[in-house]
Amino acid sequence: MTNEPPVPYPHPGGPLTGYRVLDFADEKGQLCARVLGELGADVIKVEPRGGDPTREYGPFFRDEEGPLTSLYWWAMNAGKRSITCELRLEGGRDLVRQLVASSDIVVETCAPGTAAERGLDYESLSAANPGVVVVSVTPFGQTGPYAHYRATDIVGSAMGGHMHLNGDEENGPVRTTVPQAYAQANFQAAVGAVVAIYARGVNDGVGQHVDVSMQEAMSNAMDHAQQTWDIRGINSRGPGIYRERAGERVGRYLYEAADGWVTALANGGMSNPKGNAIIDWLEEHGAARDLANDNWRLKLTSVEPLTDEERAYVEETLELFCRQHPKDWLVREAQARGGGWAPVYSPREIVECDQLRERDYWVSVHHEDLGESFIYPGAPFSLSGTPWKQRGRAPHIGEHNEQVYGELAALSDAELKRLKMKMVV
Amino acid sequence: MGDYKKPFEGLRVADFSWVGVGPTVAKYLADHGAEVIRIESTTYPEALRRVGPFVDDTPGMDNSGYFANFNSSKLGCSINFKHPEGPQLARDLVAKCDVVTESYTPGTMARFGLSYEELSEGRDDLVMVSMPLYGQTGPWAQYAGFGHILQAASGYNHLTGWPDGQPIGTGIAYTDFLVPHIGAIALVAALDYRRRTGKGQYIDFSQFEAAVQGLWTGVLEWTANGREMERMGNRDPDAAPHGCYECRDGRWLVLACFTEDEWTSLKAAMGRPDWCDLERMRRKWQRLNEQKEIDRHLSNWVWDMTRKPEDPEETEVEGAEGVRIRKYTSIEMMERLQSFGVPAGVVQTPEDMQRDPQMQHRGHYWKLQHPVMGLRTYDSPAFLLSKTPAELTKAAPLLGEDNEYVFNELLGMDQERFVELLAAGAFE
Numbered sequence: 001m002t003n004e005p006p007v008p009y010p011h012p013g014g015p016l017t018g019y020r021v022l023d024f025a026d027e028k029g030q031l032c033a034r035v036l037g038e039l040g041a042d043v044i045k046v047e048p049r050g051g052d053p054t055r056e057y058g059p060f061f062r063d064e065e066g067p068l069t070s071l072y073w074w075a076m077n078a079g080k081r082s083i084t085c086e087l088r089l090e091g092g093r094d095l096v097r098q099l100v101a102s103s104d105i106v107v108e109t110c111a112p113g114t115a116a117e118r119g120l121d122y123e124s125l126s127a128a129n130p131g132v133v134v135v136s137v138t139p140f141g142q143t144g145p146y147a148h149y150r151a152t153d154i155v156g157s158a159m160g161g162h163m164h165l166n167g168d169e170e171n172g173p174v175r176t177t178v179p180q181a182y183a184q185a186n187f188q189a190a191v192g193a194v195v196a197i198y199a200r201g202v203n204d205g206v207g208q209h210v211d212v213s214m215q216e217a218m219s220n221a222m223d224h225a226q227q228t229w230d231i232r233g234i235n236s237r238g239p240g241i242y243r244e245r246a247g248e249r250v251g252r253y254l255y256e257a258a259d260g261w262v263t264a265l266a267n268g269g270m271s272n273p274k275g276n277a278i279i280d281w282l283e284e285h286g287a288a289r290d291l292a293n294d295n296w297r298l299k300l301t302s303v304e305p306l307t308d309e310e311r312a313y314v315e316e317t318l319e320l321f322c323r324q325h326p327k328d329w330l331v332r333e334a335q336a337r338g339g340g341w342a343p344v345y346s347p348r349e350i351v352e353c354d355q356l357r358e359r360d361y362w363v364s365v366h367h368e369d370l371g372e373s374f375i376y377p378g379a380p381f382s383l384s385g386t387p388w389k390q391r392g393r394a395p396h397i398g399e400h401n402e403q404v405y406g407e408l409a410a411l412s413d414a415e416l417k418r419l420k421m422k423m424v425v
Numbered sequence: 426m427g428d429y430k431k432p433f434e435g436l437r438v439a440d441f442s443w444v445g446v447g448p449t450v451a452k453y454l455a456d457h458g459a460e461v462i463r464i465e466s467t468t469y470p471e472a473l474r475r476v477g478p479f480v481d482d483t484p485g486m487d488n489s490g491y492f493a494n495f496n497s498s499k500l501g502c503s504i505n506f507k508h509p510e511g512p513q514l515a516r517d518l519v520a521k522c523d524v525v526t527e528s529y530t531p532g533t534m535a536r537f538g539l540s541y542e543e544l545s546e547g548r549d550d551l552v553m554v555s556m557p558l559y560g561q562t563g564p565w566a567q568y569a570g571f572g573h574i575l576q577a578a579s580g581y582n583h584l585t586g587w588p589d590g591q592p593i594g595t596g597i598a599y600t601d602f603l604v605p606h607i608g609a610i611a612l613v614a615a616l617d618y619r620r621r622t623g624k625g626q627y628i629d630f631s632q633f634e635a636a637v638q639g640l641w642t643g644v645l646e647w648t649a650n651g652r653e654m655e656r657m658g659n660r661d662p663d664a665a666p667h668g669c670y671e672c673r674d675g676r677w678l679v680l681a682c683f684t685e686d687e688w689t690s691l692k693a694a695m696g697r698p699d700w701c702d703l704e705r706m707r708r709k710w711q712r713l714n715e716q717k718e719i720d721r722h723l724s725n726w727v728w729d730m731t732r733k734p735e736d737p738e739e740t741e742v743e744g745a746e747g748v749r750i751r752k753y754t755s756i757e758m759m760e761r762l763q764s765f766g767v768p769a770g771v772v773q774t775p776e777d778m779q780r781d782p783q784m785q786h787r788g789h790y791w792k793l794q795h796p797v798m799g800l801r802t803y804d805s806p807a808f809l810l811s812k813t814p815a816e817l818t819k820a821a822p823l824l825g826e827d828n829e830y831v832f833n834e835l836l837g838m839d840q841e842r843f844v845e846l847l848a849a850g851a852f853e
Contacts, residue, residue: 015618035607039614058663059646071645122811141809144786149763152681154659154667155770161778163669163679165596166585173669173677173772176585176595177657178641180603185807187606187639192808194613195457199432199813201620206429208812216789217807219778223597224478226790227490229775230802231478236775238596243573246477246491253573254582254591261592263577265570335568342574344582344592347647347654350637353578355565361634375648380635381611382560385626386618388611 005399006368007392008079014040015386019104019197022046022096023080024087024120026054027179028137028214029107030076031186035380036105036193038388043080044099044404048087049423051397061370067397068369078365078376079391081400084425091424093119097128098409104207105193107135112147122209132207133196137189141213151214156181160218165225168240184221185214252315254344257327261344267300267314269339275301277337287321289313351375363390401425429812431458436616438524439464439515440499441539443471445572445601446632447528447556448495450608454524455498456806456815462522462831463501464515465824467853474824480798486824487797493821497793497803501822502831508851512537517836519544524616525553530569531561541627551625552615556608560631572598572632579636580643587658604635665712666691666719669772672731676755677772680723680762685709687767694765695726731758795820828852 011017017040023033024046037043045052056065057072067073086092096119100106108120115121115136122134136142139151140159149155154175157163162181167174192210200207219226224246225236234247241254243265251271253263269278270291279297282288290296291314299306306314322330327343334341345353356362361378379388405411405425419425436459440451448463455461465471473492480488502518505511516538519525525544527534534540534555545551558575559565575598576582582594608630619625637644643654659669664683672678682688688709692701700722705711712719732738732752742748753761755771762769771777778784779802791803798820806815832838832846846852 015614018621035610039610059642059650059652061649063650071642071649074649075642075645135808140783141787144783146783149770150687150766150768151770152664152683152768154661154669154679154681155768158669158677158679158772159770159781159783161773161775162595162597163772164774166593167596168593171587171590171658172671173659174586174593175659175669175679176581177654177661178580178584178639178643180639183639183641184603184606187603187610188807191453191606191609191613192806192810194610194617195432195453195808196810196813198613198617198620199429199457199810201617202432202434203429203813206812208810211809211811213783213787213807215783216787219784219789220804220807221597221599221602222775222778223602224491224494225597225775226778226802226804227494228478229779231480231490231798232482238593240593240596241591244596246479254577254593256591261577261582263574263582263594265574335565338569340568340570340574342568342570342578344577345580346583347580347640347643350578350580350640351644351647355559355563355633356637358563359560359631359634361637374645377637377640377644378634380607380638381631382629383611383615383626384628385624386615 005395005403007395008037008081009389009391011040011389011391013386014038014389015383016040020044020102021105021107022099022103024106024108025137026109027057027076027182028109028185029135029189030054031183032135032137032189032193033107034076034078034080035187035190037079037391040386041105044400045077045080045082045395046096047082047084047397049084049425074394077394080395081404082395082398083401083404084398086424087118087120089422089424091419091422095409095419095424096120097124100125100128100132102408103129103132104197105133105135107137107189107193109137112138112142126207130207131200131205133193133200133210134207135189135193135210135212137185137212137214139214141216142211146215153179153181156185156214156218160215160221161225162218162221165222165236165238167238173238180221181214181218184217185212188212188217188220251311255319255322257322257325257330259326262322262327262330263342263344264318264334265340268318268341269334269337270300270314271303272338273301273303274338278334278339281333281337282317282321285321285324287317287324289317291317365390365393367393369396398425431816432813433457433459436460436524437522438462438526439519439522441525441527441529441534442556443528444473445495445598446605446608447526449601449605450554450556450612451499451526452495452497453609453613453806456817457813459524461499462518462827463496463499463822464518465501465503466505467503467824468505468507470824485797490798490801493795493798493801494803496821497791497817498819499822500827500830501825502828503825503852505851505853506537508849510846510849510851512539514832514851515539516544518831521835523550523552524612525551526556527553528556531555531557531566545625549625550619550623552612552619552628554608554612554628554630556630556632558631559633561629572601575600575632575636579633580640581636584643584654584656586656588656592656600632600636603639604632607635607638660716665709665716666723668720668723670724670727672727672755672758674731674733674754678727678755678758678769679772680767680769682767688712690766691762694762694767698722698726727758731755791817793817793820796823825852
């Protein structure tokens with residue numbers, strides 16, 4: 001074997017170390033597979049010969065389009081190995097069968113009914129390895145009236161009900177710009193994968209099919225709107241800068257600060273038995289207006305329901321106060337007085353914030369091919385015995401062909417060369 | 426499914442967690458066969474029991490739909506930690522359990538002698554996960570809040586809303602519905618490691634740190650390109666057309682064209698109006714610059730093509746006798762666009778979700794009979810396992826519903842002692 005690839009870094013101490021994952025997925029499943037790798041599994045991304053289509057997804061590093069510069073690709077495929085394999089050819093499907101024989105999890109996102117064409121249907125895969133867990137992530141699931149429908153993130157957000165809860169009265173529903181139907185489908189698929197792996201361990205090694213629906217994943221993010229419909233017959237909807245509870249508007253939660261925005265619960269913490277501390281704070285800064293009166297204090301701290309006029313007065317008071325001060329100061333001071341406040345942060349501010357810095361959250365990922373390192377999000381959880389680990393940059397196209405095929409399919413260099421000639425690899 | 430064991434059958438979980446995140450993580454275990462015991466207190470009740478929707482709009486500890494949804498398939502017991510015997514009862518219970526879940530402010534469990542170090546003394550197989558907002562350490566560790574404001578700190582407000590408008594956020598406690606899945610991945614992976622090696626461990630889970638993982642390419646756009654991603658309303662940096670358009674029946678239709686094929690399909694579905702054959706609409710990079718105009722055309726088209734459900738399907742075109750034109754409801758529009766190969770959907774209300782034929786086909790909403798609340802709707806996992814499917818075995822527990830089972834049967838407490846502790850308020 002020549003030129004051992006520099007990535008992924010080994011991860012012998014993860015909770016999923018020892019498992020192998022074959023990743024045939026697009027944006028609905030690549031993040032799922034990545035997370036399994038960060039927990040120790042050996043994740044092999046299988047790409048068509050010319051490279052995976054998702055390598056063409058923006059944004060691009062320095063806006064230069066190319067198979068190695070997609071930030072999407074970096075983010076979702078970091079720490080995986082990459083092989084190429086042409087699934088449209090019988091020779092390619094043969095190779096997959098060999099790889100599946102020594103794999104534990106397959107993640108695929110073919111449109112329902114089309115997986116068989118590529119040899120990725122559960123029947124073919126489980127015939128090659130009865131222990132394999134096949135995770136299929138599709139917009140609406142494998143069967144049912146909408147199973148054949150096409151969906152991108154916004155369709156998942158809309159059909160999953162989540163988007164109805166976003167937005168405001170003037171402009172209607174809005175999608176979150178970073179795709180949450182995809183994110184939700186990926187994370188919930190990974191839960192399904194680990195539950196099925198656990199189930200295999202207690203069921204004599206028998207694998208199963210995990211059929212994930214993006215619509216359903218999004219529907220799990222409807223807060224209590226479904227129960228509000230069921231119990232009260234009210235359709236909750238996007239409340240904009242306000243909060244809604246059980247279908248009723250309960251108050252404003254978003255305020256403009258001198259340098260951005262802050263969010264605050266329960267009238268900044270005044271509508272709380274301990275609310276006097278917040279009222280005192282406003283008073284110190286000459287901003288409490290009438291709220292410092294005994295009547296108002298009693299009304300707020302006993303958490304009596306406010307009339308619309310009273311609520312407007314309280315919210316206006318907070319609005320005037322917040323505008324005078326920077327957001328980090330507001331949050332720090334409010335929290336010191338028991339108020340549930342948080343700043344509205346942009347990605348830059350998140351990267352710079354002291355909480356994440358002090359917990360050593362960020363990881364620097366070296367891209368030796370570019371001669372640079374970049375900051376990536378770090379451990380989403382910290383396990384004391386079997387830690388999460390970032391395993392290096394995303395792979396180049398087929399970067400691990402020799403390594404993987406040599407190791408797993410026992411292909412000699414000559415055989416690999418022959419498959420390359422036949423355009424399988 | 427007969428022959429297969431439920432994945433977590435035989436595992437017992439002491440679920441000290443509260444509100445949204447922790448209970449949802451433990452619900453995954455409960456719905457897949459674990460015996461999950463919620464540990465609560467009547468003196469310091471779980472916050473969500475006091476938040477609606479309440480059946481008949483009557484507030485009551487055992488009447489909240491919000492609480493119920495996160496706690497299917499679980500048992501319930503009550504312990505008063507502030508009673509001198511309370512913490513010991515909790516420790517005795519943990520001794521009978523395999524897993525501990527909790528989501529209190531850091532330090533709370535330790536204050537009652539329930540830290541991982543204390544609970545795992547003399548055993549190395551205990552798995553425990555703590556899931557507060559910001560993790561166990563750091564300057565924000567003691568900060569108060571819920572998912573509704575954590576979405577702000579973790580970027581979702583910044584990235585939800587209209588360009589130049591307020592960062593309105595998702596309208597819900599969004600991170601409460603994102604990070605539990607990430608927590609569950611860690612917990613189940615740790616359980617699988619325990620299954621293979623017999624070893625337990627402690628998981629310090631920060632909701633904030635998990636939430637940042639959902640920002641897709643937002644972090645790298647800043648750290649690699651030095652560019653701040655901004656909220657774009659219903660547009661997408663990689664697709665045009667891409668948007669949400671009001672229909673005459675009061676619903677909203679979404680559609681997206683990422684590929685040229687999808688754009689060709691949309692043109693066909695629209696009957697190729699002149700504007701879409703303009704040179705500046707030819708390629709995606711061009712269309713990305715023309716989104717204002719595209720949105721104007723599509724808004725008009727969608728409005729013109731749709732009808733209220735009670736209106737006739739076909740109407741006569743004014744001034745052209747005998748020419749009839751077909752109009753569609755929003756759902757029919759979606760079906761029509763899909764039949765042309767355009768990714769399209771309807772913004773579904775909670776009511777629509779209940780009636781959605783696909784959701785019904787998947788059996789997503791379980792109806793469970795609750796002694797106080799009656800037959801109520803519960804969410805279930807987004808995945809169907811072919812051999813060991815999730816089963817929501819019962820409605821949420823009443824507060825302290827299973828005290829006798831937990832204290833008498835599980836802990837082997839005799840009746841005299843139970844009554845003594847009951848009278849002394851140890852279960853309040």
